[in-house]
Amino acid sequence: MNLFKIIYSGKDQYxxxxxxxxxxxxxxxxxxxxxxxxxxxxxxxxxYAITGEKITTTGELEKALDLAKGFIHEGNRLQNALDxxxxxxxxxxxxxxxKYTLDDEPYKAPLQGHLTDAQIRAFGVPLVTQxxxxxAVIIGKCKDSxxxxxxxxxxxxxGLLTFLVGEVIDQAIEENVKMGIDLRVIxxxxxxxxVIHVVSxxxxxxxxxGAVEPGDFEAxxxxxxxxxxxxxxxxxxWDDKIIAAGAAAIELGFPAVTETxxxxxxxxxxxxxxxxxxxxxxxxxxxxKIKVTKIDIPVGVASAFExxxxxxxxxYAEFGGSKTKAWxxxxxxDMASIEDGKIELVGPDIDTADKVPYNLPFAVVVDVAGKSxxxxxxxxxxxxxxxxxxxxxxxxxxxxxxxxxxxxxxESFERGLRLKDIGKVIYAKMKAEFDTVVDKCQVTIYTDKxxxxxxxxxxxxxxxxxxxxxxxxxxDENVDTFYSCTLCQSFAPAHVCIVTxxxxxxxxxxxxxxxxxxxxxxxxxxxxxxxxxGVEDEEKGIWTEVSKAVDVASQGAVSxxxxxxxxxxxxxxxxxxECICGIMPEANGVVIVNREFGDITPVGMTFGDLASMTGxxxxxxxxxxxxxxxxxxxxxxxxxxxxxxxxxxxKELKDDVRDRLDAAAKEMYGIDGFTDMICDETxxxxxxxxxxxxxxxxxxxLTLDPIM
Ligand code: SF4
Ligand code: NI
Ligand code: NI
Numbered sequence: 001m002n003l004f005k006i007i008y009s010g011k012d013q014y015x016x017x018x019x020x021x022x023x024x025x026x027x028x029x030x031x032x033x034x035x036x037x038x039x040x041x042x043x044x045x046x047x048y049a050i051t052g053e054k055i056t057t058t059g060e061l062e063k064a065l066d067l068a069k070g071f072i073h074e075g076n077r078l079q080n081a082l083d084x085x086x087x088x089x090x091x092x093x094x095x096x097x098x099k100y101t102l103d104d105e106p107y108k109a110p111l112q113g114h115l116t117d118a119q120i121r122a123f124g125v126p127l128v129t130q131x132x133x134x135x136a137v138i139i140g141k142c143k144d145s146x147x148x149x150x151x152x153x154x155x156x157x158x159g160l161l162t163f164l165v166g167e168v169i170d171q172a173i174e175e176n177v178k179m180g181i182d183l184r185v186i187x188x189x190x191x192x193x194x195v196i197h198v199v200s201x202x203x204x205x206x207x208x209x210g211a212v213e214p215g216d217f218e219a220x221x222x223x224x225x226x227x228x229x230x231x232x233x234x235x236x237x238w239d240d241k242i243i244a245a246g247a248a249a250i251e252l253g254f255p256a257v258t259e260t261x262x263x264x265x266x267x268x269x270x271x272x273x274x275x276x277x278x279x280x281x282x283x284x285x286x287x288x289k290i291k292v293t294k295i296d297i298p299v300g301v302a303s304a305f306e307x308x309x310x311x312x313x314x315x316y317a318e319f320g321g322s323k324t325k326a327w328x329x330x331x332x333x334d335m336a337s338i339e340d341g342k343i344e345l346v347g348p349d350i351d352t353a354d355k356v357p358y359n360l361p362f363a364v365v366v367d368v369a370g371k372s373x374x375x376x377x378x379x380x381x382x383x384x385x386x387x388x389x390x391x392x393x394x395x396x397x398x399x400x401x402x403x404x405x406x407x408x409x410x411e412s413f414e415r416g417l418r419l420k421d422i423g424k425v426i427y428a429k430m431k432a433e434f435d436t437v438v439d440k441c442q443v444t445i446y447t448d449k450x451x452x453x454x455x456x457x458x459x460x461x462x463x464x465x466x467x468x469x470x471x472x473x474x475x476d477e478n479v480d481t482f483y484s485c486t487l488c489q490s491f492a493p494a495h496v497c498i499v500t501x502x503x504x505x506x507x508x509x510x511x512x513x514x515x516x517x518x519x520x521x522x523x524x525x526x527x528x529x530x531x532x533x534g535v536e537d538e539e540k541g542i543w544t545e546v547s548k549a550v551d552v553a554s555q556g557a558v559s560x561x562x563x564x565x566x567x568x569x570x571x572x573x574x575x576x577x578e579c580i581c582g583i584m585p586e587a588n589g590v591v592i593v594n595r596e597f598g599d600i601t602p603v604g605m606t607f608g609d610l611a612s613m614t615g616x617x618x619x620x621x622x623x624x625x626x627x628x629x630x631x632x633x634x635x636x637x638x639x640x641x642x643x644x645x646x647x648x649x650x651k652e653l654k655d656d657v658r659d660r661l662d663a664a665a666k667e668m669y670g671i672d673g674f675t676d677m678i679c680d681e682t683x684x685x686x687x688x689x690x691x692x693x694x695x696x697x698x699x700x701x702l703t704l705d706p707i708m
Contacts (some may be wrong), residue, residue: 003263004081008074010244011084014091021098022061029057035101039116039598040206041612046093049186049203052215064094076179085247092196096435110184114197117608118595120204124576125507128487131303134160134288137184137198139242140166142235147275148174158290163188163198173660179548182307192241202228208493209575211616225253227491231286232256233278235297255285293432298416300393310396316413317350319362320405325452326362327402329460330382335369340440343423347447361452366426370439372520377437379467380517388429401464419445434520474501480532482685483515484553487526492574494557496550502635506577508627540565540639558619565639575615577625582610585708586687587694588702589647597650599681602690632660634668640707644669648690651680
């Protein structure tokens with residue numbers, strides 16, 4: 001059978017099913033029932049991106065069918081077949097939308113189905129840092145479960161985000177593959193239509209990070225092809241619907257590799273019958289390069305294990321977490337005093353356990369030396385310890401400094417993991433990630449109670465204190481250089497962050513010290529110094545040289561920024577921000593909502609709705625993406641009156657920022673306990689009741705100049 005005929009036949013099957021389902025849902029719910037996927041601001045995102053039309057009701061689904069049919073014109077040219085693929089994708093989205101209309105929860109754990117906007121935004125940072133180097137979509141069923149697990153685990157160890165569709169899900173479950181969105185292995189669903197949920201992820205990346213206009217399908221295709229490094233693997237016999245879906249993938253720039261013979265289309269559709277070569281073939285055709293440091297320990301080490309949780313019952317040993325002391329320190333030393341590669345354990349190892357879970361005191365001291373190393377980089381390196389330990393399979397790390405909390409799982413202990421292995425990982429990662437500043441590194445782990453206690457007093461506390469003092473003096477006024485960060489340009493081409501001591505990158509992951517260290521590590525890389533010259537308005541945070549730097553780094557897209565204003569030339573957003581802030585005019589202030597918060601805010605919008613108002617490196621006065629840490633800063637929209645403008649935040653966010661926010665508000669306005677004057681969802685989320693609360697508290701925003 002010829003390839004085009006297969007695609008057309010697959011498309012016909014989607015069309016039949018979609019038409020029947022639309023008919024059914026209209027019969028059941030009438031024409032006015034709302035149609036939507038959970039927590040997205042982009043309606044039916046694929047159809048919205050392709051056509052610019054937001055489909056929101058059951059009645060409009062008929063229009064959606066017509067829009068899909070507009071791509072159907074069978075013929076002998078490749079574009080005819082690819083258009084049939086596009087039609088299939090739109091029809092699959094209609095089918096899935098009907099499922100979500102007929103049932104609130106059509107996909108139940110472990111199936112994922114639709115991903116929310118917030119879930120996609122959370123992938124932003126790992127994607128731009130190449131921590132997630134690509135996206136694999138596995139469809140079908142491998143010849144046996146072991147093969148499936150081997151392939152999925154290898155993708156996982158390489159850091160890829162892997163989506164599963166079909167019986168391969170059961171195979172992965174059978175082999176105990178660690179799955180879940182945090183572990184980067186996501187089971188979409190059993191039916192082929194569910195593959196649309198990963199297409200939706202790619203398309204929304206284009207809408208969110210790329211700020212590509214809905215309806216400009218050519219631009220969306222260019223975005224997904226060039227910036228979303230996805231590909232498809234099809235196992236076992238394919239059917240017509242799978243191949244039609246494959247055509248849709250190819251049209252977006254995602255090549256497909258099949259196990260069963262198919263007529264190949266070079267670089268787009270490949271046949272790879274040898275299971276042991278499918279990963280190599282896929283990575284090659286998508287040009288995905290993996291940088292791995294192979295570390296010789298008994299368990300896996302991969303960024304995909306970062307999200308792994310270790311529950312009480314699975315725990316073999318535990319350090320910290322209020323049961324014992326646990327702290328960590330990176331310190332700079334001179335070259336001569338370090339023996340590179342030395343890993344030492346002082347005290348008992350975990351195999352001396354007399355009971356499980358085994359609670360031991362713990363300290364890890366990482367000594368580093370290098371010609372370009374600076375004391376300022378110590379905390380930057382130290383914060384990475386959290387990630388390095390978390391990358392170890394069966395090791396969970398929480399916290400930092402002397403509130404570190406580490407768990408080691410039973411399974412990993414049984415596979416032979418010991419404390420020195422943790423030291424080995426820290427050593428290898430330090431050398432790999434910080435190669436230009438760390439020439440020599442040695443790791444000492446202490447579990448001896450007396451030493452852990454003594455060194456905490458003599459070594460750790462004085463260091464922490466000195467750093468805190470340094471940070472306290474690190475305010476924007478005291479430096480003559482800011483840094484630009486353009487890391488997110490791989491996804492948001494026009495976006496630039498200006499990172500200052502008081503305003504960290506909106507992703508929350510890049511502080512001024514991080515940016516400074518990044519510049520040292522990679523002199524021509526993503527972070528570049530920006531002189532704080534040519535002051536135009538100190539209040540609003542406008543400097544000629546800063547604006548110039550943004551103009552250059554954004555290729556002319558943005559030519560003027562004010563760092564401390566959200567109304568006048570505010571800093572742009574890429575899409576991966578931790579928080580979004582938007583104006584609540586009647587309260588004369590702003591609401592801030594963090595990515596994790598799913599409910600509606602008093603401005604009538606969710607995080608996703610608010611977030612969709614900005615992004616892609618475009619300046620949108622009145623909306624600002626920012627990091628959590630910025631909330632305690634005296635520079636937070638200081639042009640508009642500062643922190644006193646904050647009238648509403650989710651409770652969790654309030655509690656997280658309370659200490660710094662209270663201290664800053666006390667200093668700025670002489671107010672005690674300012675955080676408690678801010679409303680949250682446990683108090684009120686309706687405009688009117690929020691206002692009543694603010695009035696009862698005498699919230700300062702109410703007496704400030706009108707915000708707009
Ligand atoms: Fe992206 Fe800004 Fe964070 Fe850099 S600082 S990674 S540009 S969000
Ligand atoms: Ni882990
Ligand atoms: Ni970003």
